[in-house]
Amino acid sequence: MKITILFFSLFFSLCSFANNIIVNGTRFIYPGNEKEITVQMTNTADRPAIAQAWLDNGDPNESPDTIKTPFQITPPISRIEAKGGQVLRIKLMNKQAIPTDRESLWWLNILDIPALSKKEGKDENVLQLAIRSRFKFIYRPTGLGTPESAVEKLSLIPKGNQLSIDNKSPFYVTVTKISTDNKGALNDKTLMIAPYSVETLTLSKALKSGEVVTINYLNDYGADVANTVKVK
Structure with a gap:
């Protein structure tokens, strides 16, 4: 019987970079005068990958299903073709919930789930690693200076x-x-x-x-x- 093991490093790989998905930055600043910001993801592998993106409030062990932030990420889950790219759009939905006299910090999570190849799909035992990257995501209100x-x-x-x-x-x-x-x-x-x-x-x-x-x-x-x- 074929056994496929899908191992999510959701709680173990807190700050490592995604295995094959490259993100265009090490931290992201959301200026208060912008309607949204974009994050570019590129899949450098020779196979497709599934990317899940979410923001957390500082607890890396909290499940994405239970986290509430004033931002919306589109798309939250996407398929990125081999050598292809995907743009994430992050939009502030509730400005009233954020202080206006200082920066506020969240963490952007990118979970890289590589797809199984046909050859691997025929193996009896497959270990598939899903690698998570975590980036600082800072909201910067207008009028704070430089x-x-x-x-x-x-x-x-x-x-x-x-x-x-x-x-x-x-x-x-x-x-x-x-x-x-x-x-x-x-x-x-x-x-x-x-x-x-x-x-x-x-x-x-x-x-x-x-x-x-x-x-x-x-x-x-x-x-x-x-x-x-x-x-x-």
Whole structure:
């Protein structure tokens, strides 16, 4: 008897890239003055694939059937032919549910389900892997200013090897590296700081008040950008 196993990595592959489906970005910004944004998917494989797309509120283990967001994705499920493409359209349906004085964060999920070939379909045992990618999806209201100014508004407060980072801007800031010589990182993990919130990092050495440090952060295009900030 032929057994086909379809394994969805829905709860296990949280941040990996889809196996054969390439997406045109590492993060997606929805400007408040746009009616919708589009996301381009390309199937690089020699076989068709099924792609399922949905947004979540931050819990990667929540089922797509139970998640509610103010956005609509069209189409939520699509067949992408070999070497072909598909455009996702994401439209805001309920603007009243979103704060207007800061950015809001969701996560865009793309589940890549490769189709079985005829040869594989004849095998007695088939293991089919469905790989999920998860991308930051940020809604940015109009009138917030420029996101490049967010790093300049960070307040660094040292306490021994602990460094509290106070984000006084309306933007999400993802800090990838903190250094004093723009080379060796003092932190061992990336930190995303929500608007008007404080996060704390453990550094490999203590910083002094008045010291100038280099902070590397990710911009809207996923590029790593360096900026200098003075420690309080």
